[in-house]
Amino acid sequence: MISPGLGRALEDWLDHLRGVRGAPASTLDAYRADVTAFLRFQQEHLGEESGTALLARIGVRDMRAYMAHARARGLSARSLARALSSVRAFARHRAERDGFDATAILSARSPKYLRRLPRPVAEDAARDLIDAVDANAAEPWVAARDAAVLTLLWGCGLRISEALGLDAGVRPLGARLRILGKGGKERVVPVLPVAAQAVETYARLCPHPLVRGTALFRGVRGGPLNPRMVSRAMELARAQLGLPATATPHALRHSFATHLLAAGGDLRAIQELLGHASLSTTQAYTGVDTARLMAVYEKAHPRG
Incomplete structure (x- = not known):
């Protein structure tokens, strides 16, 4: 579980996407799962901060640790790239609200993967x-x-x-x-x-x-x-x-x-x-x- 403070921050962002951008429920569910997994890992990894102050403490090494953990759990390069996109969007939103430097999160590079081209029907x-x-x-x-x-x-x-x-x-x-x-x-x-x-x-x-x-x-x-x-x-x-x-x-x-x-x-x-x-x-x-x-x-x- 993530801390109540982080949970509120996450729901605040999702409410913003739902109300302002009209994001569908399926997209919001995917964002929630991706960001929750990231926050849970960082909360256990850093071990001290349990609220939104945790986000300000995340550095480049912490992002690398998260990505290594995700890949070790069997997350594909494609899924990890999607998760990082969700995490970056969340971090950008909170950084604008709370005024902290989210460079380490925003600059994390997504793994490369072979994009599957869609196959049209004749x-x-x-x-x-x-x-x-x-x-x-x-x-x-x-x-x-x-x-x-x-x-x-x-x-x-x-x-x-x-x-x-x-x-x-x-x-x-x-x-x-x-x-x-x-x-x-x-x-x-x-x-x-x-x-x-x-x-x-x-x-x-x-x-x-x-x-x-x-x-x-x-x-x-x-x-x-x-x-x-x-x-x-x-x-x-x-x-x-x-x-x-x-x-x-x-x-x-x-x-x-x-x-x-x-x-x-x-x-x-x-x-x-x-x-x-x-x-x-x-x-x-x-x-x-x-x-x-x-x-x-x-x-x-x-x-x-």
């Missing part, structure tokens, strides 16, 4: 997946619901959390949809007629009242749809179609970007549609090679 496979989840559901309204969700992921490039976070008041969908993404960042995405129609078909069949202020996509009992149910529907569909385990709901978002790029879409425009802060993130999602990037560069650069 166009015909994406269509087959949507058709399969539609056919597999036990009830017509559930079939329509699952098809509508997957159509939004592939047709609009939404994250699963963004699709399931839609308010019923967005109906009927117009030509554009305003999305509140990661960090509370808003973006506007175009809505294909087929996606709008899929949502309306679901809404017409849904047995639960879809009124403003409630979730658009519902579970069988009427509550907000759990993303795990969407994943299960895709697991069954991909098994039937012989598709790899990489064919997940999030892979449809990758496919949205990849298929747009293959059709001649501009990388910057795709970045905006996906809601990425960095173009390098979009590059990874689209799986583009250096030749394609250079072609975009030469076409777009004012001196080209």
